[in-house]
Amino acid sequence: MRKLFGSRLLQVAVLTCLMVIMLGASGATDPAARFNKLGHEMICTCSCGQILMECNHVGCPVSGPMIEELRNQMLVSGSTNTSILNWFAAKYGATVLASPIRGGFDNVAWIAPLLVFFLATIGTAVVVRVWKMRSTSTPLTASASSHPADQALRDRIRRETEY
């Protein structure tokens, strides 16, 4: 494996691929994509509960004017995505935003899942480590259960699921 990756030819091939991939990497921002993205960051305030750009109920008196407001806000010089969303939140209330992004307590919404996932990952790693240490201190047995009837069943399950 080391020999393979050590070969000059492979290094050249990888570099060539990367160069081709990076061609045209301009980081340009398409206004239509930005408009669509912002429209998907908001909720129609007519109580239909739909994303603004996806509100499709007949004769909605709200979504059309809101979309027009979004177009106008995007034309304001120096406007950023955050400033536009803040403008809508100020006008229609926090529920207009499709996700909690105003800072303060809203941050808890984002932090909690990450924190739980992080702690659970650490917890799982600790559990794995403890189990590993246990098995080095005592030899592994075929079965953890001492019930004799289990052995035949477990053997069968092992046969059915062994990879």
Add this chain to the structure above:
Amino acid sequence: MQAHPMPEFGSFALLLALTLSVYTLLAGAYSLWRPSVAAGPDTAGRLGETARRAGMSSFLAMSCAALALVWAAFTNDYSVSYILHHTNKALPGAYKFAALWSGQEGSLLLWALLLSAYGFVLRARHRVDVRLSAYASTILAGVQVFFLLLLNFAAPPFAIQPGPRALDGFGLNPLLQYPEMVMHPPMLYLGYVGFSVPFAFALGALMMRYPGEKWIHITRRWTMVTWLFLTVGIFLGAHWAYSVLGWGGYWGWDPVENASLMPWLTGTAFLHSVMMQEKRGMMKSWNVWLIFSTFMLTILGTLLTRSGIVSSVHAFAQSSIGDWFYGFLIIVFGICLFTFFKQRDHLKSENKLGSLVSRESSFLFNNLVLLAACFTVLWGTLFPVLSEYVTGSKVTVGAPFYNRVNIPVGLFLLFLTGIGPLLAWRSTSIRSIRKNFVLPSIAFFTMLIALLVFVDRPWNDGDDMQSMIFSLMTFSLAAGVITAISAEFLRGANVLRTQTGKSLAASIVLLIRRNTRRYGGYIVHFGIVVMFIGIAGGAFNQQKEQEMGYGDTLTIGGYRLVCQSFTQDSNANFDTEYALLDVYKGGKKITQLTPEKRFYHASETYATMVADRTTLQNDLYVIYEGKNPDTEKPIIKVFINPLIVWIWIGVAIVVFGTFVALVPNLTKAAMTSAPARIEREVPEAEVHHA
């Protein structure tokens, strides 16, 4: 005093079902409390048998109640308030039948009916293990009593409408007048309610200190069938949303959708981690709590949709029955907690691990990821309530939040789907890792580079960069996982081919039939990967909206739509406006689509009828939005949704794989010798036995 024979019969049937269920609960509990419930002629044994029969009879009573409601719907009996509010004379027969579950009372009746049906099967098969079945039957009767109390006293489906009988009903919500709506709720409920059975077995096994893991083996098929129903139910709902709601998507992270997803996630975790207990006697406490949580999440989901605690377009009207569910949830949690602490010494297991790199570790991380996803969904669903409580202001937690948090979790899950099966139980050697991972890794990198070169470079997408990166990662991981799964099939099939001289295809079939559980699981994984591919296609969605008068053209994603005409029509059930659109691709006419907008007379509501052309590459999804009042021209909205069909294909593969896993192995001889021989001979992950 007007007579209402059918509603009265239905009400009586519900009362009888309640009586029988209460008897099953009390007599069953008493007979288990007595020291002996042997099948002898002692009092407790006879009492237990009468409890079992009463439980089975409750199914008959529930069937009569459901039949009475359906009868009332078909005979247009508008003296019944529920029928008045959910049907009308012009409603087609299939939807009159579907009215049984289109409202709160009816859907609770369906829940109780399905629960009694599951109970009937459980009690009929009690000889599998008489004492454990008796425990499970009693616990199930407890759940049944709760729902029947609701139906009899809080949400009676046979309530009589006061005043003179109406000439016609208010009709069924037009959104529900769609073929899938006849199937989606029963499927979902079969899944929801079905988890009561493994829950009852788990709690019963814990209460009676059931020796060993046999209870898991007994409930394995229950759990898998239930999980399958829930899977199909969820995706039928997604397909219905895609076909009917007309916003171009299939999953909006609505609280009601979330309520169905949460038990699916924990149920999936249970299906995986239960193997650890079966094979190694590990994670006993964990598994018990997983199935407890799954059942409680089904109740919580029902609570969320009926209590008004969260706002949802799908939720039933706010009512007092939410309080009943709070109470029931607290009681269930209390019983589970008490039983667990009382019997926790029975759940002691020798959790040992031969190596950090092993199947056991992958199962642990699989559970971690699934539960993290479940927590995220639950957190997002309840955060608006928490925010309002803490800050006093309401917030919305919608699709952007769930997508941002759950997509990385989903990618990690996809990664584990690929590497998990490549790891051996107990320990995986470096040589085995190198051998098993080379091909999938090559596939992953090849796909990633190919996509970057030929399809898309995320850094060129500006605002959409994140979803592009996730999408490309999904496709690349999918390539790796599919390669890994295919390699497993080919490895085993090649060994069989040399042994039997059969063709490769025949060898694969034989391989699957000889070890259905293992290869059925692989097929399910393959289906999940295909679904991920379909979901990842969403990053490349396009949409366009335009007024289209006669002869007007709209061009999007290689398609050209030309308006041939637009008109309106009417029948007894609804008025409709629609447009006729010719669709061209590459200068050639390929189809004609007719998106329409309907106005239903009875309910006085509008509904969108989407016109959809599906190919393996993409969906052309067309919506008639209405007419511009100034120009009188229809407004047409068109979506190009790439790879959507692969989601539904993936679900079909998952269903097939689950069926395969449920089928017994080919023969007893094959089970005892051939697979073992194949496993010895198939060059795969090496197991290090200590």
